[in-house]
Amino acid sequence: MGPKAFVMEYWRLILIVAFVGGALVALFIPGGIVADDSLAGEEAEVEDRATNIEYGLGLDGGTRVSAPPVGMTADNLEIEHDEQRQLTEALLAYEYDDADLESADVRVRFHENDNRYTAEIFSDEVSHAEFADALNSADIGLEVTEDGVEDGVTQQTRDSIIQTIELRINEAGLSGGNAYEEATLGGQYYIVTEVPGMEPDELRELLSDRGDVRIVAFHPDGDGGQANQTVLEGQEIAEPGVASYDDQRDQHYVPVTVDGTEDEDGNSPASEYQNSMNELGFTGEGQGRCHIQDRQAGEFDFDPDDPQWCLLTVVDGDVVDAHSMGGDLGDNMAAGTWVNDPTFRMIVPTQQDAHHLAVNLQSGALEAPLDFSQEQTFTVQPSQAEQFQLYSLLIGGLAVLTVCGMIFLRYRNPKVAAPMFLTAMAEVVILLGFAAAIRMPLDLSHVAGFIAVVGTGVDDLVIIADEVMDDGDVSSSRVFESRFRKAFWIIGAAAATTIIALSPLAVLSLGDLRGFAIITILGVLIGVLITRPAYGDILQRLLTDK
Amino acid sequence: MGYFDVPEIEYSRYSNRQLAAVPLALLAVALLVLSGSFLVTGAPVQLGMDFAGGAELTVQTTSSEAEIESAFDREPDSITTIQAPGVDNQYTVQFAGVEDQATIQGLSDQAEANLEADGDASIVQSETTASASFAQQAQQTALLGIAVAFLGMSVLAFLLFRTFVPSIAIVLSAFSDIVIPLAFMSLAGIQLSLGTVAALLMLIGYSVDSDILLNNHILRRSGDFYESTHRASRTGITMTVTSMMAMLVMGIAASLFGVELLASIGIILFVGLAADLMNTYMLNVSLLRWYKFHGVRS
Numbered sequence: 095m096g097p098k099a100f101v102m103e104y105w106r107l108i109l110i111v112a113f114v115g116g117a118l119v120a121l122f123i124p125g126g127i128v129a130d131d132s133l134a135g136e137e138a139e140v141e142d143r144a145t146n147i148e149y150g151l152g153l154d155g156g157t158r159v160s161a162p163p164v165g166m167t168a169d170n171l172e173i174e175h176d177e178q179r180q181l182t183e184a185l186l187a188y189e190y191d192d193a194d195l196e197s198a199d200v201r202v203r204f205h206e207n208d209n210r211y212t213a214e215i216f217s218d219e220v221s222h223a224e225f226a227d228a229l230n231s232a233d234i235g236l237e238v239t240e241d242g243v244e245d246g247v248t249q250q251t252r253d254s255i256i257q258t259i260e261l262r263i264n265e266a267g268l269s270g271g272n273a274y275e276e277a278t279l280g281g282q283y284y285i286v287t288e289v290p291g292m293e294p295d296e297l298r299e300l301l302s303d304r305g306d307v308r309i310v311a312f313h314p315d316g317d318g319g320q321a322n323q324t325v326l327e328g329q330e331i332a333e334p335g336v337a338s339y340d341d342q343r344d345q346h347y348v349p350v351t352v353d354g355t356e357d358e359d360g361n362s363p364a365s366e367y368q369n370s371m372n373e374l375g376f377t378g379e380g381q382g383r384c385h386i387q388d389r390q391a392g393e394f395d396f397d398p399d400d401p402q403w404c405l406l407t408v409v410d411g412d413v414v415d416a417h418s419m420g421g422d423l424g425d426n427m428a429a430g431t432w433v434n435d436p437t438f439r440m441i442v443p444t445q446q447d448a449h450h451l452a453v454n455l456q457s458g459a460l461e462a463p464l465d466f467s468q469e470q471t472f473t474v475q476p477s478q479a480e481q482f483q484l485y486s487l488l489i490g491g492l493a494v495l496t497v498c499g500m501i502f503l504r505y506r507n508p509k510v511a512a513p514m515f516l517t518a519m520a521e522v523v524i525l526l527g528f529a530a531a532i533r534m535p536l537d538l539s540h541v542a543g544f545i546a547v548v549g550t551g552v553d554d555l556v557i558i559a560d561e562v563m564d565d566g567d568v569s570s571s572r573v574f575e576s577r578f579r580k581a582f583w584i585i586g587a588a589a590a591t592t593i594i595a596l597s598p599l600a601v602l603s604l605g606d607l608r609g610f611a612i613i614t615i616l617g618v619l620i621g622v623l624i625t626r627p628a629y630g631d632i633l634q635r636l637l638t639d640k
Numbered sequence: 641m642g643y644f645d646v647p648e649i650e651y652s653r654y655s656n657r658q659l660a661a662v663p664l665a666l667l668a669v670a671l672l673v674l675s676g677s678f679l680v681t682g683a684p685v686q687l688g689m690d691f692a693g694g695a696e697l698t699v700q701t702t703s704s705e706a707e708i709e710s711a712f713d714r715e716p717d718s719i720t721t722i723q724a725p726g727v728d729n730q731y732t733v734q735f736a737g738v739e740d741q742a743t744i745q746g747l748s749d750q751a752e753a754n755l756e757a758d759g760d761a762s763i764v765q766s767e768t769t770a771s772a773s774f775a776q777q778a779q780q781t782a783l784l785g786i787a788v789a790f791l792g793m794s795v796l797a798f799l800l801f802r803t804f805v806p807s808i809a810i811v812l813s814a815f816s817d818i819v820i821p822l823a824f825m826s827l828a829g830i831q832l833s834l835g836t837v838a839a840l841l842m843l844i845g846y847s848v849d850s851d852i853l854l855n856n857h858i859l860r861r862s863g864d865f866y867e868s869t870h871r872a873s874r875t876g877i878t879m880t881v882t883s884m885m886a887m888l889v890m891g892i893a894a895s896l897f898g899v900e901l902l903a904s905i906g907i908i909l910f911v912g913l914a915a916d917l918m919n920t921y922m923l924n925v926s927l928l929r930w931y932k933f934h935g936v937r938s
Contacts, residue, residue, distance in 0.1 A: 160774070279781050294748070294767065467741045467771060469769070470771060471767065471769045472766075475764075475766060477765070478766050485724060485899050489890055489897065492890065496885045496889045497882055497885075500886075504645075504646075538901050539901060542835070542902055546905075548886070549883045549886055552879070552883070552886075553849050561875075584852055588849040591793050591844070592842075592846075592849075594796055595792065595842070595844040595848075596789070596842070598789050598841075605690075605778070606901065
């Protein structure tokens, strides 16, 4: 028999052997098949495990929090490029009934790809009508109605939120976490964050910090009172450092470098900061004159008796710390040389504050806050997850054993039953290998899918066996082929219905069930295309004694 | 002895009406149960936390069940003891239909505060929560999923057989296969969860398997009606009973181990497949026999 004839004769068997072989490589050889990291999180999770299978949260421990971003959007605004700023200012200046918006809560965007403008407000205290009214108040000819405002935020905002969250998770020193968005039926989007080794409360805290950091100058207004002025915003800091401690001065701080990139007028955030410090008197008479903070009690006195020059570190609207301009720093600024090396320390009361501040500076502000009143959470302790791994194996094993027992009882012929069992196992191995190759993290729902695959697989194998052994004798391979084709029609039709029945679940975002549907559909496809035809081949060879 | 043989059913002894009466009566009873439950409670089946909002906690504690029950501000809907090998003092506590988000978020703190720790193990081993609005959305999504799946299956059935009676037989039997386990859930107090929805969708797939097999043997093969039916049922009953056994074992094992998702899938599929046996070999056979002997044929 020539090699070509050999392949023609045994192609079904060659196919199944090749797939099982490939699956085993993907499963057991470390780094066996190069795959991208898109589905799994960080590489760091891969430890010395027996297999290359990735486990999801349910089988590995960790927390998942899903919540939609807060906000509303007006799309397709008819404005010019130079009117964006005016519109932003009008939105901020508008008198809302319940809300007091800060600059981070308003965003006017130009979308280059499709050449349109959108405006967003990230607050749940503004009504659609107010938003429309505020847009129209900008005096640039907008006529937006209440119906022109939609709940939800733009794709860019969601992308930015996801990016910020991922940075924050990494900053917090947690590997293997990730964030992604999930669409619901109503067109709403949930931001889903998954982190191993964190409690829901901690994760919620990490996510609920807006992370808007700014430095506000608290200075005499010249009329005997005090005034506030924002002098530096978080995004103007180019290189935030890590949380540090100075044991000589007993200070917790984060070293920062202010952005020194000059615009066309020769100004940079650093030079503007230096100028405002000089103008407001911080570097002259105000040096060392800030006594509004009671560090022991952690309280501030914003109605001081004598003039104060304080730099307030403000995170999400809360004053964290107040301190004066230091001597060396002040002198450098007064001399105008600070701008050449624009670094300083942001001092905070505790180590925790420093850590928080560093994370917020690193990750930037969360573009829009998340609405935790609509959240869904899931958390499993690692020990419990490990138990679930064992249970899944036990439950799956028991189910398979039952199937085998039934098959042996029914056919009483090991020639029929043994290959049936082996074929069903081959399906599971190929599917596991596939999951390992694309690094799909497995969860309990996937385990349910595996069991469902074994179930439908055995159904099909029974159909093939009964059909092929119809009337006992399978003498010629021509008879066999025709019977096999008949059986295959039924199997194909049944597979098509299973795939149709489960495809909504694979597309819709119904949490856990997506994994179940995907594995089952994949399993049915692998079964119908590869393993179940091979079973027919094996059966023919065993029964016709060829 | 000990072997599993498929019995030959003497269909010729029963009229079509007799055969169809049992499954149709059961379907009617099931619909009655569901509508009764809908009138009384506002939902055909009890909605679990996935669809009504709430929380599910797995706690490890040396406190007694009664103590667990009183540890929370809100009375739990159910407390299940987990009986897995090597695991003691683990319980699953469910709260369904909680509207207030702060209440949901506070449950794990209450567990930590009011329950006795079992050695070094964390008290809250796992927790799933869903806010009311998230659950509402999940409910709509699940309904749509089931509707689309059912519709797709029906269209496919018509495409495969292209004749009215055999196709409608498949659709009717699949409908009944879903409604009967739903009524069973309603009576047995099993809550509708993501797992049970998955099981119902799987049922559509499984139930159609045996129907297609039967239709195919009777309509597309030459030979005597009773002979074809017997062959189809021999294969079909083997399939379905094998799956039923696997699901039963999985359902029992998973519920002992406290793996909710697998337990509900197993139990619902077991009940649904039992209903499918009856529907396929009584309802469908009678419809097909009527079609074969009396129906209009082109």
